[in-house]
Amino acid sequence: MRALSLAVLLACGAALAQPQVTLVERQSFDGDELGAPEGYTHRMRLAIVLLEGGGWTRQGAVLALLQAVPILGQCGVALERVELFVLEVPASHLDFSTAAAREPARAYSVPRPAVYLVRDTRSRPAFEAEAIGRGNSASRPEIADTVWMTSGVRDPGVALAHELAHVLMDSGEHSGEEGNLMRDETSLKNRRLSAAQCTRLRDTAKANGLLK
Numbered sequence: 001m002r003a004l005s006l007a008v009l010l011a012c013g014a015a016l017a018q019p020q021v022t023l024v025e026r027q028s029f030d031g032d033e034l035g036a037p038e039g040y041t042h043r044m045r046l047a048i049v050l051l052e053g054g055g056w057t058r059q060g061a062v063l064a065l066l067q068a069v070p071i072l073g074q075c076g077v078a079l080e081r082v083e084l085f086v087l088e089v090p091a092s093h094l095d096f097s098t099a100a101a102r103e104p105a106r107a108y109s110v111p112r113p114a115v116y117l118v119r120d121t122r123s124r125p126a127f128e129a130e131a132i133g134r135g136n137s138a139s140r141p142e143i144a145d146t147v148w149m150t151s152g153v154r155d156p157g158v159a160l161a162h163e164l165a166h167v168l169m170d171s172g173e174h175s176g177e178e179g180n181l182m183r184d185e186t187s188l189k190n191r192r193l194s195a196a197q198c199t200r201l202r203d204t205a206k207a208n209g210l211l212k
């Protein structure tokens with residue numbers, strides 16, 4: 001039985017090993033086009049990877065970004081440049097799982113931090129969005145410093161800022177503070193970052209090469 005499940009696992013591994021990943025489109029936005037917050041001290045280059053056919057539109061991606069910019073701006077972080085990659089992947093790779101995620105990440109590498117816009121998730125519990133920092137990527141280094149957002153995510157802009165903050169802080173911690181972005185429930189009312197969170201975000205992200 002054990003041998004059989006291993007064989008099945010190996011077969012799945014082989015099936016996932018070489019997915020056809022094709023770049024459909026690549027677009028670059030200057031940070032200024034997305035509204036740099038006043039008096040910023042740190043700059044971030046962000047990659048957004050949209051999986052074609054996963055339910056995300058380019059417009060939806062940009063709208064989420066426009067909402068996330070002022071939230072991260074509270075910490076003096078501005079976007080320097082955003083690169084949008086549209087990838088065509090097999091339908092088997094449209095939903096997030098560690099196994100499915102590492103293949104497009106390997107097949108087409110993009111700068112980090114990177115946000116992947118996927119159809120759904122196979123994780124249980126099924127999170128609408130997930131962040132993979134350094135601390136939770138030891139066994140899956142290909143997807144370190146990435147965010148995975150499903151097409152059904154509520155309040156995409158806030159969710160994007162929340163997950164990016166996890167990556168930048170390299171922490172899965174949540175806050176119980178009223179109105180805080182890092183409350184475990186994403187909501188338009190929860191957008192604030194504290195001074196201590198900002199310090200941690202800037203220091204950790206800079207040390208990890210995710211901010212300049």
Ligand SMILES: [Zn+2]
Binds near residue numbers: 183
């Ligand atoms: Zn969270």
